[in-house]
Amino acid sequence: MTPSRWRALILVMIILGGLIAGFFGLRTLRAFRGFREHRPPAPPSAVDAEQIETDVELIREWMTVPFIAKMYHVRPHVLFEALDIAERGNREKSLQQLNDEYYPESGGIVLEKVKAAVRLEQAQQIQENIEPPVVPVTPTGIP
Numbered sequence: 001m002t003p004s005r006w007r008a009l010i011l012v013m014i015i016l017g018g019l020i021a022g023f024f025g026l027r028t029l030r031a032f033r034g035f036r037e038h039r040p041p042a043p044p045s046a047v048d049a050e051q052i053e054t055d056v057e058l059i060r061e062w063m064t065v066p067f068i069a070k071m072y073h074v075r076p077h078v079l080f081e082a083l084d085i086a087e088r089g090n091r092e093k094s095l096q097q098l099n100d101e102y103y104p105e106s107g108g109i110v111l112e113k114v115k116a117a118v119r120l121e122q123a124q125q126i127q128e129n130i131e132p133p134v135v136p137v138t139p140t141g142i143p
Contacts, residue, residue: 054122056115061096061108068114074121082117083110 001009053071065083069076080087085102093101099110 056118056122059095059111059115059118061099061111062094064092064094065098065114066091068118072118072122073125074118078121079114079117082113 056072059068063071065079065087066076068074069079076091077087080090083098083102085098090098095110095114099107103109
């Protein structure tokens with residue numbers, strides 16, 4: 001090949017490379033713009049964060065202790081202590097499974113114990129939140 005043909009081939013290859021780079025660069029830019037439009041969800045408002053479940057009658061036997069603890073804002077170990085059951089190995093079991101394993105002679109006792117423990121814990125949380133702060137009384141010095 002003559003040097004002029006080499007130059008033409010190199011020039012065509014450079015132009016072709018530039019077109020390919022430009023094409024995929026524009027596709028990347030378009031994808032990046034589309035990605036930036038997907039914002040993370042807004043943080044929950046204070047109203048949503050304070051709305052916790054309080055009706056213990058909604059607790060069912062298919063629920064696990066960690067699920068109930070999260071739903072009712074109760075520490076899981078409190079529920080396991082109320083059931084007098086070890087936490088290790090029982091976190092993934094439903095209340096029905098726990099009842100069948102630990103209290104086979106009395107049906108539904110685990111459900112009732114969990115409901116009572118949740119009620120007691122909620123009452124303690126309400127009592128802790130409602131107590132007014134102690135304000136010391138000081139003389140004003142007005143004659």
